[in-house]
Amino acid sequence: MIRSLLAVAALALVPSLVQAADARRDAILSDYAGQAKKADPAFAGFDAKRGETLFRTKWAKGDERTPSCTSCHTDDPRNPGRNAKTGRPIEPVAVSANAKRFTDRDEVEKQFGRDCKGVLGRECTPIEKGDYITFMAGQ
Numbered sequence: 001m002i003r004s005l006l007a008v009a010a011l012a013l014v015p016s017l018v019q020a021a022d023a024r025r026d027a028i029l030s031d032y033a034g035q036a037k038k039a040d041p042a043f044a045g046f047d048a049k050r051g052e053t054l055f056r057t058k059w060a061k062g063d064e065r066t067p068s069c070t071s072c073h074t075d076d077p078r079n080p081g082r083n084a085k086t087g088r089p090i091e092p093v094a095v096s097a098n099a100k101r102f103t104d105r106d107e108v109e110k111q112f113g114r115d116c117k118g119v120l121g122r123e124c125t126p127i128e129k130g131d132y133i134t135f136m137a138g139q
């Protein structure tokens with residue numbers, strides 16, 4: 001009885017796990033990890049907490065309309081956002097709310113390039129990119 005209940009419980013978990021995990025996202029993360037290690041041999045893995053700090057900090061070093069990532073992606077990454085420059089809607093960036101997130105390498109690189117310049121006034125480092133994705137993957 002308990003065993004069959006456990007089996008049912010395990011099966012019920014499968015769809016959400018399949019949805020959240022994605023080999024393409026893992027590959028992007030392991031690429032950034034390789035770059036991070038090259039830049040700093042002491043690199044010891046990505047950190048969701050640092051990713052959250054990157055997301056919430058008011059950098060105000062780029063475009064004055066977008067002091068932080070939250071300016072467009074909102075304080076809650078599970079919510080839809082709005083582009084503070086164009087007013088256009090943006091789908092949620094949290095993986096739990098949008099399973100397609102961080103699965104297209106070119107798109108991810110293009111947006112990090114654009115958004116980090118607009119907020120931090122510089123490129124994000126591979127560690128920052130990996131931390132950010134790690135944070136969003138847990139949201």
Ligand code: HEC
Pocket residue numbers: 054055066068069070071072073082083084085090091100101102103104107108111112115116118119120132
């Ligand atoms: C000017 C508004 C704006 C700001 C500020 C902004 N973003 Fe974005 N972001 C967008 C838009 C627009 C997209 C592309 C549309 C989409 O993916 O829904 C996007 C998408 C992304 C993506 C691609 C996600 C994927 O699944 O491919 C990443 C990565 C990203 N943003 C990171 C950041 C980071 C990091 C910051 C803060 C340093 C930030 N964004 C701040 C507007 C913004």
